[in-house]
Amino acid sequence: MIPPEDLMRLAIERCREGLARGQSPFGCAIAVGDRVIANEHNTVVLTTDITAHAEVNAIRAANRAIQNIFLEGAVVATTCEPCPMCMAALHWARVDTVYYGATIADAALGGFNELQFPAAELLRQGGSKLKLIPGLLPEECKKLFLEWQSNPNHRVY
Numbered sequence: 001m002i003p004p005e006d007l008m009r010l011a012i013e014r015c016r017e018g019l020a021r022g023q024s025p026f027g028c029a030i031a032v033g034d035r036v037i038a039n040e041h042n043t044v045v046l047t048t049d050i051t052a053h054a055e056v057n058a059i060r061a062a063n064r065a066i067q068n069i070f071l072e073g074a075v076v077a078t079t080c081e082p083c084p085m086c087m088a089a090l091h092w093a094r095v096d097t098v099y100y101g102a103t104i105a106d107a108a109l110g111g112f113n114e115l116q117f118p119a120a121e122l123l124r125q126g127g128s129k130l131k132l133i134p135g136l137l138p139e140e141c142k143k144l145f146l147e148w149q150s151n152p153n154h155r156v157y
């Protein structure tokens, strides 16, 4: 299995590629065992698609890569805690474990109009087995918001 920290470093790298393209500060990598099957950044602004969060983009790429709607056994590293939309998508995709760095509160502080309710808890109450593990390289991931803010054309939503 690829170490979660290595997977997160890939997501951070991809996020920075997105920042260089004027995109929002979110990256997400997905692995099955040793194989990285997706690594995407947020493309909301680029594609004029409000649902094009890093996690949704990565799930779609992973589904295509393995030609399977289910990502059972997959491990996800995402630079920020998934929003409720992405959390539900990760559940639908049957992802096993999600590691994240920055939190939804960090994204809200960064200027994003985040929904701040306990989605992880509600998901569990609803029967989801998705495992969410916070605190993987949080400082590196939080820094991405500052880098994004340093672009005078950064776009909030």
Ligand SMILES: Nc1nc2[nH]cnc2c(=O)[nH]1
Binding pocket: 024, 026, 042, 052, 053, 054, 055, 078, 080, 081, 082, 083, 086, 107, 112
């Ligand atoms: N985790 C996450 N949170 C977001 N909030 C706004 N966009 C995103 C995104 O792509 N990923």
